[in-house]
Amino acid sequence: MPGVVHVQTTINGNPTDFLCEPRQSLLEVLRDVLGMTGTKEGCNDGNCGACTVVFDGRIVTSCLVLGVEAQGKEITTIEGVASPEGLHPVQQAFLENAALQCGICTPGFIVATKALLEQEPDADEGRIRHWLAGNLCRCTGYDKIVRAVLDAETKLNA
Amino acid sequence: MEAIEYTTPKTLAEAVQAMADKGDRARALAGGTDLLVQLRGGRRSADLIVDVKDVPELNQISYDAQDGLTIGAAAPCYQIYQDPAVAANYPGLVDSASLIGSIQIQGRASLGGNLCNSAPSADAIPVMIALGAVANIAGPNGTRQVAVEDFCTGPGRNVLESGEVLVSVTMPAPQANSGASYLRFIPRNEMDIAVAGVGSSVVLDASGQNFVSARISLASVAPTPVFCREAGASLSGKAVSDEAVEAAAQLAMADAVPINDMRGTVRQRIHLVGVLTRRTLNIAIQRARGEE
Ligand SMILES: Cc1cc2nc3c(=O)[nH]c(=O)nc-3n(C[C@H](O)[C@H](O)[C@H](O)COP(=O)(O)OP(=O)(O)OC[C@H]3O[C@@H](n4cnc5c(N)ncnc54)[C@H](O)[C@@H]3O)c2cc1C
Ligand code: FES
Ligand code: FES
Numbered sequence: 307m308p309g310v311v312h313v314q315t316t317i318n319g320n321p322t323d324f325l326c327e328p329r330q331s332l333l334e335v336l337r338d339v340l341g342m343t344g345t346k347e348g349c350n351d352g353n354c355g356a357c358t359v360v361f362d363g364r365i366v367t368s369c370l371v372l373g374v375e376a377q378g379k380e381i382t383t384i385e386g387v388a389s390p391e392g393l394h395p396v397q398q399a400f401l402e403n404a405a406l407q408c409g410i411c412t413p414g415f416i417v418a419t420k421a422l423l424e425q426e427p428d429a430d431e432g433r434i435r436h437w438l439a440g441n442l443c444r445c446t447g448y449d450k451i452v453r454a455v456l457d458a459e460t461k462l463n464a
Numbered sequence: 465m466e467a468i469e470y471t472t473p474k475t476l477a478e479a480v481q482a483m484a485d486k487g488d489r490a491r492a493l494a495g496g497t498d499l500l501v502q503l504r505g506g507r508r509s510a511d512l513i514v515d516v517k518d519v520p521e522l523n524q525i526s527y528d529a530q531d532g533l534t535i536g537a538a539a540p541c542y543q544i545y546q547d548p549a550v551a552a553n554y555p556g557l558v559d560s561a562s563l564i565g566s567i568q569i570q571g572r573a574s575l576g577g578n579l580c581n582s583a584p585s586a587d588a589i590p591v592m593i594a595l596g597a598v599a600n601i602a603g604p605n606g607t608r609q610v611a612v613e614d615f616c617t618g619p620g621r622n623v624l625e626s627g628e629v630l631v632s633v634t635m636p637a638p639q640a641n642s643g644a645s646y647l648r649f650i651p652r653n654e655m656d657i658a659v660a661g662v663g664s665s666v667v668l669d670a671s672g673q674n675f676v677s678a679r680i681s682l683a684s685v686a687p688t689p690v691f692c693r694e695a696g697a698s699l700s701g702k703a704v705s706d707e708a709v710e711a712a713a714q715l716a717m718a719d720a721v722p723i724n725d726m727r728g729t730v731r732q733r734i735h736l737v738g739v740l741t742r743r744t745l746n747i748a749i750q751r752a753r754g755e756e
Contacts, residue, residue: 310681328470328513331500351501353655355568364571366543370500371572372493374470375515418567439654440566 315376317342318386318449326373333357334372336383344384346410347444355441359383365421367440384413387420396420399458400451407445415441419455423462431456465504470535472515476602476631479519484604484627486512493517495572497565500579504695514629521631522576527553532637535601535709537576537630542567544575554635555751556595556644556665558640560588563648566655576630582616582688589616589689590663591646593681595635605627613691615680641668643751645744648683649736658684659728662740663715664748668704672753675699680712680741685720692716695741704749713741 310325317340326335333350335360336342348354350369351435357368360382363386370377387394393401406412415438422437429437434455443451473479483490489511493499502508509645516522522538535544541561544550551558564587578588579599579727589612597612604627612633616622624630648661661683667676677700682690695715702708722733750756 327467328504329465329468340605350504352497352565352569355566358568361571364540365568366571367568370496370569372470372496372500372513372515375496377472403711437567 308432310313311374313374315379315381317381318383324373327357328333328374331369331371332359332361332371332373332381333368335376336368339373341453342383342385344413346413347409348414353440354411355414355418355438358417358422358441358446360372360417367419380415384417386417392419395461396455396458397421399454403450403454403457405450405454406444411443415443415451419458423459425456427459427463429459450456465498466502466509468510469512470515471512474518476519476521476629478600479514479522479629480602480604480627482512482514483629487626490514490627492580494577494580495540495569496577497569497573497745498577498583499669502672516629522629522630525550530546531634533557533635533704534632535635536632537578537580538574541570541573542732553638553724554644555596555756556591556646556663556748557588557635559646559743560591560663563587563646563654575584575633579612579615579633580622580624580630582618582620582622584616584619584687584689585658585684586689587646587648587658587661587683589682590661590681591644591665592633592635592663593689593691594644594646594663594679596665596666597633597635599633600607600631601628602631607631613689616688618687639667639676641670641672641752642666643748643753643756645747645751647740647744647747648739649740657727659722660684660722660733660736662737662744664741664744666699666745666748668749668752670717673704673706675702675708678712678745678748680716680745682716682720682737685722685737690719692719706728709742709745712745713738716741720756 340421346356350355481660491510493515522536545558592612644665646659646663650656664679679696680692695712707724
């Protein structure tokens, strides 16, 4: 009989233990088991990017990762982006540039953007649009999002 | 998704054992970008998920100027296109690995999963065929090799038997003056399923003016990826010219047996095979000449 599995992982720098069934996605575990509802569910099939988290150094769609795969891994979610001192520059830029309306896509965009700018601090607009092609937004039309990313990039490089 | 068991074998022998014990009720898990969607949607079912990502042979990417390139079946796309030896020697493979899904999907999706999922539209298979890749398979009865062009047998079906796992894919070392390329047509810029795709590879002579050999393969225009044996062979010994490329494109079009569906019509798809064959051959020629 498939049972419940004990998983030990690290989320936003904190050692974290949880119990889950092998069929549960990492997204389900984050939201329903751990109560970390910052990571959003849009499509549940890998297309929308609302559930983006950093998994062992790469952005992935957490709806297409099993919770049990988190064993021994390092995960960063939207809850790990801001610091006690305040918002991350990417978050601040999204606010200042009005890069969100309903907000459901925003955590995914912010996690993906932060990963891009850490890896490629000089990404140009084309690269930004390409990198974010796996994040869908039904509200903004993307332009304000791209402007926010360029703004965050300028501030981070200042 | 239904209740399911999960195991993480640490060796190839353990992976094969786990697969063999459950037979058809076991499924290997690499990046999960096909499998988890299919299990959730009820298109596949399984009692046991065998996560093969901890098996060393399935993760390696190794290149040797003699033996060529071996890519572990579970190595994700980003590791493939970030590998300096792959980038330098197999730009055609980089074309495919860097257009599958999104950056998020490329963080997980593997070449092995693309092959084993055996979708007619799989974007990594045509270029593997064009490069003469061989699939290395392990099972309860030992190991065997199958040419990638003989691997898929129908939509979602392939030569793997119960208990077998794909270990890796091996591509021969590139010959002098060779090049390859993959292109697909999709109505958007990113994140879509190919209406048609073509992978081509060429070997030129030292002058760069004559074909020594060529291989061409198609996606999304038949129940399986198509290896266009005659189209490639038609170029052997010919001078590089628009006429020779056009003749090969015509032969490739003759091998396409597509269907009408929401993504495209038969006529459009056959037309696209012609366009993409010409373009991929011309890119492969440029790469073979070191012009790109
Ligand atoms: C949003 C999205 C976009 C996508 N875009 C593209 C695209 O542009 N082009 C494209 O070609 N595909 C695309 N795909 C499909 C998918 O990402 C690819 O086919 C990918 O390469 C599958 O690899 P994986 O490692 O995730 O495979 P998995 O899902 O882990 O496995 C796929 C299948 O192969 C079997 N399998 C895996 N490894 C082995 C092994 N070693 N031995 C035996 N069987 C094995 C599994 O049991 C399963 O049946 C997309 C998917 C999503 C969700
Ligand atoms: S919810 Fe995961 S990609 Fe949409
Ligand atoms: S702000 Fe509503 S989906 Fe992006």
